[in-house]
Amino acid sequence: MKKTSFFQALRLVAMIAAVAGIIYALEFMRGGFAVWFWVALLGVGFVGLLWTFRLTQQRVARERRAQKQRSKKRRR
Numbered sequence: 001m002k003k004t005s006f007f008q009a010l011r012l013v014a015m016i017a018a019v020a021g022i023i024y025a026l027e028f029m030r031g032g033f034a035v036w037f038w039v040a041l042l043g044v045g046f047v048g049l050l051w052t053f054r055l056t057q058q059r060v061a062r063e064r065r066a067q068k069q070r071s072k073k074r075r076r
Contacts, residue, residue, distance in 0.1 A: 008052060015045035
């Protein structure tokens with residue numbers, strides 16, 4: 001669980017840097033590559049957050065099902 005938290009924090013820092021990079025590239029660099037690099041980095045961060053959220057929700061649902069199964073077995 002701590003490994004997941006570390007990667008989420010790392011992803012958040014990268015996304016903040018990507019937003020700052022986009023602002024910097026739009027303001028001071030007229031080349032399109034720099035802007036698209038930061039936009040791509042931000043997109044990767046969002047996809048990673050959505051993927052992590054989906055995995056977490058699946059794990060929670062699995063734990064709920066397991067808990068229900070255990071409670072049914074105890075009743076018998």
